Amino acid sequence: MQPSMGMGARCTRLLAALLLLGLCALGGAQKPDPCQCSRVSTKNRLNCGFPGISRDQCFSASCCFDSSIPGVPWCFKPLPKEELEECVMEVSARKNCGYPGISPEECASRKCCFSDTIPQVPWCFFPLSVQGNVQFLDRDGSRGQWELGQGRS
Structure with a gap:
């Protein structure tokens, strides 16, 4: 027969379990x-805290x-989480890799990043690691070349 657990030991275990659940939440x-x-x-930087x-x-x-930088928010909102680190960038740094209405699948087939959370910006865009010229097929089937930082040729 097991010795019965005292009230103090039960309370301690219960409190430990509640604390663990609270930390998980x-x-x-x-x-x-x-x-x-x-x-x-x-x-x-968009402020995410208080003074x-x-x-x-x-x-x-x-x-x-x-x-480390005075005069700007110290606690600020992060860039959106992306699947690949190369896709995490400010919206202004996005270089278009697709066309309006491109699907996530078509964008991925071009080895580009896709995020449709912000309107009026490229949703399909080159990852940060890509440099140089990229060949592509437009929706109408015409071939093109994209030199990053430039335009289509």
Whole structure:
């Protein structure tokens, strides 16, 4: 026969279980990936906290923290999470890799990034690692070449 557990031991186990569950619930908030933070220019930082917020408080809000630059928000919203690190960039850095209405599948077949969360910007765009000329087929079947930073030729 097992000795009975005292009331104190039961309460301790119950409190430990509740604490663990509470920590798991808080675990939904994650510190952003470094590239989601380091690629946000200082002029585009959107405040994500309050004056005097700590690094831990900022991270628990799933925001970026950088206190090295005065005069800009230290706790700020990260860039959207992308599947590939090469696809994490400011919207202004996107170079179009497709055409209006391109599907995610067609974009992926071009080895490009796809994100349709922001209107009026390229949804299919080159990853940061791509440089030089890229050959492509337009929707109408015509061949083209894209030199990054330039236009179609």
